[in-house]
Amino acid sequence: MERLRGKTLLVGLTGGIAAYKAAELVRLLTKSGAGVQVVMTRAAQQFITPLTLQALSGRPVLTDLFDLGLESEIGHIQAARSADAVIVAPATANVLAKMAAGIADDYLTTVLLATEAPVIVCPAMNAKMYAHAATQDNLSVLRRRGVMVVEPEAGSLACGEEGPGRLADLSLIVEAACRALTPQTLSGARIVVSAGPTWEPFDPVRFITNPSSGKMGFALALEASRRGAHVDLVTGPTALAHPPFVATHRVTTARDMEQAVKALARDAQAVIMAAAVSDYRPEDTAPQKIKKSDDDLVIRLVRNPDILAGLGADKQPGQILVGFAAETEQLLENATEKLRKKNLDLIVANDLTQPGAGFRCDTNVVKILDRSGGVEALPCLSKEETARRILDRIEALMRITKPGSDSR
Ligand code: C5P
Numbered sequence: 316m317e318r319l320r321g322k323t324l325l326v327g328l329t330g331g332i333a334a335y336k337a338a339e340l341v342r343l344l345t346k347s348g349a350g351v352q353v354v355m356t357r358a359a360q361q362f363i364t365p366l367t368l369q370a371l372s373g374r375p376v377l378t379d380l381f382d383l384g385l386e387s388e389i390g391h392i393q394a395a396r397s398a399d400a401v402i403v404a405p406a407t408a409n410v411l412a413k414m415a416a417g418i419a420d421d422y423l424t425t426v427l428l429a430t431e432a433p434v435i436v437c438p439a440m441n442a443k444m445y446a447h448a449a450t451q452d453n454l455s456v457l458r459r460r461g462v463m464v465v466e467p468e469a470g471s472l473a474c475g476e477e478g479p480g481r482l483a484d485l486s487l488i489v490e491a492a493c494r495a496l497t498p499q500t501l502s503g504a505r506i507v508v509s510a511g512p513t514w515e516p517f518d519p520v521r522f523i524t525n526p527s528s529g530k531m532g533f534a535l536a537l538e539a540s541r542r543g544a545h546v547d548l549v550t551g552p553t554a555l556a557h558p559p560f561v562a563t564h565r566v567t568t569a570r571d572m573e574q575a576v577k578a579l580a581r582d583a584q585a586v587i588m589a590a591a592v593s594d595y596r597p598e599d600t601a602p603q604k605i606k607k608s609d610d611d612l613v614i615r616l617v618r619n620p621d622i623l624a625g626l627g628a629d630k631q632p633g634q635i636l637v638g639f640a641a642e643t644e645q646l647l648e649n650a651t652e653k654l655r656k657k658n659l660d661l662i663v664a665n666d667l668t669q670p671g672a673g674f675r676c677d678t679n680v681v682k683i684l685d686r687s688g689g690v691e692a693l694p695c696l697s698k699e700e701t702a703r704r705i706l707d708r709i710e711a712l713m714r715i716t717k718p719g720s721d722s723r
């Protein structure tokens with residue numbers, strides 16, 4: 316979570332049993348490089364001790380509004396000012412009601428009124444309390460004011476009941492913090508990203524594929540979504556979990572991928588084809604597993620459709636098309652040729668022979684080529700950072716091609 320490095324997050328704990336999970340949240344946030352300042356309500360301290368949170372955050376926990384030592388510099392205003400984002404986890408029905416009403420009767424609620432930083436609330440409570448009209452109305456008020464709500468999960472609750480009320484998965488809360496800290500530069504845009512390999516079967520249990528992990532495409536989808544875009548991720552088979560807040564469509568073959576990408580691309584301002592699509596597929600797929608014999612087996616391969624070339628051939632006005640070129644030789648020549656032939660706006664070229672580049676790695680070394688012949692060579696970066704750089708370039712092109720813009 317590079318996005319959190321160096322940021323100051325204020326984590327407010329309120330008095331619910333899920334307070335014990337907030338200890339792990341604080342650990343995760345601290346581990347990602349953020350400075351975490353914990354604030355606890357009186358009730359939260361009944362469930363978990365400030366000492367635990369102090370040990371995990373490495374900072375004294377703020378609890379008492381009238382502590383003479385800590386309040387010498389009007390600490391609650393200081394805390395409110397220094398936070399880049401405030402996360403309330405768990406958020407009880409009580410604190411949500413206080414926030415909606417603007418009550419400031421303890422450290423946390425005072426900070427929540429004083430801060431101008433983005434606020435994320437993570438409700439956790441009994442299912443009936445959560446469903447109660449008062450709680451739901453309070454959440455609507457908070458949403459209208461721009462508070463981000465990370466909805467609770469449904470499941471068996473500590474009170475013995477079943478239903479929505481369980482604190483959201485911590486990875487979702489961390490992701491919400493990343494979003495809150497990301498300028499919403501793609502808000503309102505629709506972006507399609509493809510990722511992963513395709514599987515081209517020749518019998519029910521065997522197929523032709525490649526070692527693509529899907530990591531680059533998933534990183535692009537996540538980053539575009541963090542910037543506020545509606546993202547459709549079309550992915551071949553990968554071991555990766557769905558990126559949070561991204562509409563993920565799982566496909567198997569190149570032809571499945573073509574169908575999904577084409578349909579979604581109609582309304583998209585940008586399409587990024589990061590998938591390693593198999594160029595060929597077996598001509599026939601045997602209905603049963605092919606039995607071994609003493610003879611050699613010959614499988615005839617036929618061409619798969621080139622999805623990106625198809626999109627480029629009848630490109631929508633103003634749409635940005637981005638391709639990838641994974642090469643083992645003549646990187647720039649081959650990538651330039653693909654950019655031109657497929658009618659792309661950008662092509663991201665990576666030399667598979669370089670250490671730290673290409674399939675399966677967590678890093679990539681790419682060059683971004685544009686239509687005017689420009690080549691931006693990026694150093695070896697994490698796929699997360701590479702995704703950011705690629706999206707910066709796409710955003711710049713989107714600004715140029717925006718309807719009403721006269722620059723193109
Ligand atoms: O021509 P080449 O396969 O190297 O081009 C790579 C680019 O084209 C990638 O962006 C890939 O996703 C896309 N592609 C495609 N359909 C194919 C093969 C590749 O869209 N059948």
